[in-house]
Amino acid sequence: MKFYNREKELEQLAVIRQRSFDNHSQMSVITGRRRIGKTKLILKSCDGTPTVYLFVSRNNEATLCRRFSETTRMALGCYVPDGINSFVQLFEQLMVVGKTTPFNLVIDEFQEFFNINPSVFSGMQDVWDRYKDVTHVNFIASGSVYTLMHQIFMDYKEPLYGRCDTIIHVRPFTTAVIRQILSDHYPQYTNDDLLALFTVTGGVPKYVELLMDRRAFTVNDIIGRVTEENSIFLEEGTILLAQEFGKKYGNYFSILSAIAAGKNTLPEITQAVGETSVGGMLLRLEEDYEIISKKRPILSKERSQNVRYEIADNFLRFWFRYVTRNQDLLQMGLNDKMRDIVIADYPTYSGLTLEAWFRQKLKEERRYRNIGSWWNTTKGAKTDQMEVDIVAIPSDTDTPALVAEVKRQRKNFKPERFEEKVAHLRDKILHGYEIRSRILTLEDM
Numbered sequence: 001m002k003f004y005n006r007e008k009e010l011e012q013l014a015v016i017r018q019r020s021f022d023n024h025s026q027m028s029v030i031t032g033r034r035r036i037g038k039t040k041l042i043l044k045s046c047d048g049t050p051t052v053y054l055f056v057s058r059n060n061e062a063t064l065c066r067r068f069s070e071t072t073r074m075a076l077g078c079y080v081p082d083g084i085n086s087f088v089q090l091f092e093q094l095m096v097v098g099k100t101t102p103f104n105l106v107i108d109e110f111q112e113f114f115n116i117n118p119s120v121f122s123g124m125q126d127v128w129d130r131y132k133d134v135t136h137v138n139f140i141a142s143g144s145v146y147t148l149m150h151q152i153f154m155d156y157k158e159p160l161y162g163r164c165d166t167i168i169h170v171r172p173f174t175t176a177v178i179r180q181i182l183s184d185h186y187p188q189y190t191n192d193d194l195l196a197l198f199t200v201t202g203g204v205p206k207y208v209e210l211l212m213d214r215r216a217f218t219v220n221d222i223i224g225r226v227t228e229e230n231s232i233f234l235e236e237g238t239i240l241l242a243q244e245f246g247k248k249y250g251n252y253f254s255i256l257s258a259i260a261a262g263k264n265t266l267p268e269i270t271q272a273v274g275e276t277s278v279g280g281m282l283l284r285l286e287e288d289y290e291i292i293s294k295k296r297p298i299l300s301k302e303r304s305q306n307v308r309y310e311i312a313d314n315f316l317r318f319w320f321r322y323v324t325r326n327q328d329l330l331q332m333g334l335n336d337k338m339r340d341i342v343i344a345d346y347p348t349y350s351g352l353t354l355e356a357w358f359r360q361k362l363k364e365e366r367r368y369r370n371i372g373s374w375w376n377t378t379k380g381a382k383t384d385q386m387e388v389d390i391v392a393i394p395s396d397t398d399t400p401a402l403v404a405e406v407k408r409q410r411k412n413f414k415p416e417r418f419e420e421k422v423a424h425l426r427d428k429i430l431h432g433y434e435i436r437s438r439i440l441t442l443e444d445m
Helices: 007-022 038-045 061-076 087-097 110-116 120-134 146-154 175-185 191-201 205-213 219-227 232-260 266-273 278-288 314-331 335-365 415-428
Strands: 026-031 051-055 103-108 137-143 166-169 292-295 308-311 368-375 387-394 401-406 435-440
Touching: 007 026, 007 038, 007 137, 007 166, 026 038, 026 146, 038 103, 038 137, 051 061, 061 087, 087 120, 110 120, 110 137, 110 146, 120 137, 137 146, 175 191, 175 205, 175 335, 191 205, 191 219, 191 314, 191 335, 205 219, 205 232, 219 232, 219 335, 232 266, 232 278, 232 308, 232 314, 266 278, 278 292, 308 314, 314 335, 335 368, 335 387, 335 401, 387 415, 401 415, 415 435
Parallel strands: 026 137, 026 166, 051 103, 103 137, 401 435
Antiparallel strands: 292 308, 368 387, 387 401
16 A cells, blocks of 8 residues: 555654754654554655664564664664674664764664663663764654653653653544545445444554455455454454553453443443442543543533543454454354454444544544533433534634534434434533534435
8 A cells, every 4th residue: 555644744754854964863752553654654754865774672682782783784884893782882883873974763662672671761861962962863763552652751750751852643544544545446435435444444554554455445345354364453452452551451451341332431331340440440541541532521521520431442442342242253263253243233333433433524624622522411311312423612703613413324313303402502501602503424424
């Protein structure tokens, strides 16, 4: 698949590179979840300029240094003495080269030094502080484990705190880019095919690429490729979360499984998981790992206890709903049975991701300062008695507030009931706003 999007990131990285080559060394940090395209972005930004790319695998430090030394010789054509067994020594050699030769130094999976030799970070701090102002190295550190990368560079107790000049967090593709990719590969796509691609991948570039390469363009083909035997998607959730959570991933898995099953309030999650410390783990999932998000009715007070939780990552939401629930089928090799389950449930499940599609699309338009949903908080009211899928508060007085109901099919829309909800919102929270009400369906994607 060709390289898509990332124009802003490439422009930013080009400015940083030029600054480091012309003035003095710069340190940049690139973070983002696994498969988000960090490495492709970095290497694309380095095209046509001298680059040393070092991938930190879990290995003996001396073994890594031998490989890194050879890589440096080949990339820069410079002298690197044999027998370097310390990465800090090699880093100093690289910075010395940077006195006379401007180049990009990319260290991928940088956080792995935690498992190899944590003292590397303090050694690098010393070298960087001594050489950065007299060298021309465009140093880029990249890592998939968000919590560790954040700790290394943003925790004031860590040696490299305050050293990086720029932090770029790589996000999934926008709705427009997802549409463009599917259109390029399959011009006759339907909006249901587009929704299926968004539902499964959430715009994560590697997932999109894998499906496009396998010519999975339609709803059934996408689901078939994801659920087939030996599909990387089946193990991806475990790998992704085990990286972040480490040995304690079991408790977090239980919480995420409960949320995926529709248990989205604190009492429901606590009852499902059977743990008393759920509140703390939910806080970490939200603030440290950024895997879940906390929702309140739009315009409600920040301290309101009327809270719902949802899995923020589309792929993980899909994975917990279907893959973890059907492990028995997968263990027995009955992947076709799981595929049939997903296909049968898809019309119901994709209605939820259709809401997510429209919310994301509205955010990308940048016309609204607050986009969310609203539900009735009256004591004793049924949870579905008064609920609105999307409410968007404008960022300027010239734009009306948007109140929208989302349905896969327009025929399922009940206009009289919707007008009741709009009138209620106008009286309760949107008084003073001009209101535009809409029904959003597959046709409006």
